[in-house]
Amino acid sequence: MILAFLQYLEFVKMVRVSTLNDALKSMYNAEKRGKRQVMIRPCSKVIIKFLSVMQKHGYIGEFEFVDDHRSGKIVVELNGRLNKCGVISPRFDVGVKDIEPWTARLLPSRQFGYIVLTTSAGIMDHEEARRKNVGGKVLGFFY
Template sequence: MEPISNMFSSILNNERRHKHECIVYPASKLMGQVLRVMQKYGYVGEFEFVDDGRGGKFKIQLLGRVNDCGSVRPRFSSTIGEFEKWGKRFLPSRDVGILILTTPKGVIAHKEAREAGAGGQLLGYVF
């Protein structure tokens, strides 16, 4: 399974079981950047990287705010004008949730990408 998809499904499964903590492995820099975006928008609490000698893992504090999340496969390229289209496909309502994408400015949410005037590839969605 792809690591980003694995992270999203692990977070969602632990949220649905009302757990307060989630451990995701193997860890990667991209996963850390996605978690940083989720933390900025209040979907997860603190997270830390734990080096276990086998690729590492993330320990994530859950806040109970994730209703659904998932990765977008294949990684569709998106311009600023297409955020509305992808939002309709993956998010429940206009101002609910975020699309996470990788841009030349880093891994950011679609709201920040629209303000920065940057397009990129969709990684996932959270609401």
């Protein structure tokens, strides 16, 4: 009986596929539960840049990187404005002319929410990419 239970625990272990996806899901779940802050680990540069885009538009408050001499942690202050966020996988290539159909597909309306792209000029939202006339790969969205 105990051996079967231990084999079950080995089977149920969580496999981390995408750290960005895990981070956004934990933020979304904490927001829906009414939490004021959430801790995200592990941390990566992509997650930090994605959070800075969200912070620039006011969807989250301050966030702080905590170095634990491993992969690091981020503590994010939530302000109750985030309705939905997610990752687009696989990361599709998007040209400047193709940004508009992606916004129509992913966002609830034209003036509400942002798509985050990774471009040759860095990680930015779709409006900034359109202003700079650069395309890239779709990372995710938030509104």
